[in-house]
Amino acid sequence: MVDITVELTQLLQRSGGAPFLFVGSGFARRYIGLETWSKLLERFCVGLKDYRYYLSSANGDLPYTASLIAKDFHEFWWAAPDYEQSRRLFGGQVNDFASALKIEISNHLRAISVDYERDGMLKQEIELLSQMNVDGIITTNWDLLLEELFPDYKVFIGQQELLFSNPQSVAEIYKIHGCSSQPASLVLTREDYADFQKRNPYLAAKLITIFVEHPVIFLGYSINDPHIQAIIASIAECLTPDKLVQFERNLIFVGRPAEGQGDAFEGAMITIGRDRIRVTNIITDDFSKIYAAVDATKRRIPARVLRYCKEQMYELVRSSTPETKLAVLDLDEIDQKEDVEFVVGVGVATKQQSEAFEIHSDLVRSSLGARGYAGVLPDDILADIVRDQSQYSAVDLLKSSYPSFLRLSNRYIPAFRYLRAAGVDSQAALDRSDFDAARTIVKRTNKEGFEVESYRKQYEREFFGLTTAEMLEKTTPEKALLMIPFQQRDEVDTNVLRVFLEQNVQRMLKGSYASFFRKLICFYDAVEFGF
Structure with a gap:
């Protein structure tokens, strides 16, 4: 039997560029149980005519079906008691006949999240997905699943935002058919699709570099999807013959097998107009084989860091007003950038890394008083905090190591455990102590809290009232980093949390979620040892 992971890994390695995902409705059905488009429209026919009436009136054309339903739903929405609260909240956003239907579809989609209780294979796939370091994602889906799985990625909603912004083609999500977070952006009706098709050449021009320089893996689409074929056709028309060959090599479709069919990794042809384009077609029911191949070829630097670097380079080159602010930033702190500009140097990588390490070591050693704590x-502190027993002398650390940390950029450094061990058990005692550096670091670390506010609603909807252990059981480790800090401190099970942190410290301190992991360790330190 063909080994999907090995074959795809080799293909991705030959391509040179990091992969993009192109995600369709089948992806959302797989992981959040979302209805098909037809079933979604049928849901909002309650109180209207039979869904089959609209579908047959439109000759089976779903965008036209949506237009017919939207016109009747517009009248119904303004009068139905069931939508009184929606009218009060969103009435000001209704500016055409389709607005009411888009608002209610968006409300429905925003209430749906990952079904973590599904079978083991899908849970494993979700864990692999959330760890992947793909360069970017293009999607026609309206739900918020991708934002949930890739919280560090910048989102561009609709063609307009993509066309008139400055995307960096790394650590970004392009929601080309709109998003439920902005109901008016949804490409839903026949009129919406007509407008989308008019802009297709402009969208193709924006995406062309991605398709030529990156492998693009299509998930949740049929290889014969007419809307995807239209986008591919728009891009293909802009390419010279030599670029077209590279373009074809980068198109990878993933589909599920028919009953009795096994895994397959093969070439396939799709017909676009009078042209035929060769693509790679992968058949499997276990998408973890796909995600494992992507993970095996990921960039060593987190995609979000690369996107920030590219974005800041563009701003500096474009700007005519130089700034004088400089800082040395840890990679995982680079997004904490309120008033910091950006500088890039070019040199030999191995020599630069060696020199950077020596500089960093000198910073640490320069203020150390205890010889054994020079390194x-x-x-090291973050890993030690979550051990059952610390391996350091608290007083030596606070006096010899913490002063050097003031000169580093790391915002999240825990200290309460060592302060307690050194006899400091209150803020007043800390103020009287001679641990000046630790006092400053405690203030800096705890200043802004530990929650990621954009996830508060999801916590309240899905995790509120659960114990720490129940939260860890329900979701992936990556999502737990974002949810646990919303617990009330007297509800946090610090024993369970410490074990979780210790089990994941080696993997997550170096991964793409490292900044969230550091923050959660500091949260644990504050809850367990703080005052």
Whole structure:
């Protein structure tokens, strides 16, 4: 039997560029149980005519069906008691006949999240997905699943935002058919699709570099999907013959097998107009084989860091007003950038890395008083905090290592455990102590809290009232980093949390979620040892 992971890994390695995902409705059905488009429209025919009436009146054309339903739903929505609260909240956003239907579809989609209780294979796939470091994602889906799985990625909604912004083609999500977070952006009706098709050449021009320079893996689409074929056709028309060959090599479709069919990794032809384009077609029911191949070829630097670097380079080159602010930033702190500009240097990588390490070591050693603590770095502290027993002398750390941390950029460095061990058990005692550096670091670390506010509604909807153990059981480790800090401190089970942190410290301190993991360790330190 063909080994999908091996074959795809080799294909991705030959391509040179990091992969993009192109995600369709089948992806959302797989992981959040979302209805088909037809079933979604049928849901909102309650109180209207039979859905089959609209579908047959439109000769089976779903965008036209949506237009017919939207016109009747517009009248119904303004009078139905069931939508009184929606009218009060969103009435000001209704500016055409389709607005009411888009608002209610968006409300429905925003209430749906990952079904973590599904069978083991899908849970494993979700865990792999959330760890992947793909360069970017293009999608026609309206739900919020991708934002949930890739919280660090910048989102561009609709053609307009993509066309008139400055995307960096890394750590970004392009929602080309709109998003439920902005109901008016949804490409839903026949009129919406007509407008979308008119802009297709402009969208193709924006996406052409991605399709030529990156492998693009299509998930949740049929290889014969007419809307995808239209986008591919628009891009293909812009390419010279040599670029077209590379374009074809980068198109990878993933489909599920028919009953009795096994895994397959093969070439296939799709017909677009009078042209035929060769693509790679992968057949499997286990998408973890796909995600494992992507993970095996991921960039060593997190995609979000690369996107920030590219974005800041563009701003500096474009700007005519130089700034003088400089800072040395840890990679995982680079997004904490309120008033910091950006500088890039070019040199030999191995030599630069060696020199950077020596500079960093000198910073640490310069203020150390205890010879045995010359090599202690913030990551050593983070790993030690979650051990059952600390391996350091608290007083030596606070006096010899913490002063050097003031000169580093790491915002999240825990200290309460060592302060307690050194006899400091209150803020007043800390103020009287001679641990000046630790006092400053405690204030800096705890200043802004530990919650990621954009996830508060999801916590309240899905995790409120659960114990720490129940939260860890329900979701992936990556999502737990974002949810646990919303617990009330007297409800946090610190024993369960410490074990979770210790089990994941080696993997997550170096992964794409490292900044969230550091923040959660500091949260644990504050809850367990703080005052």
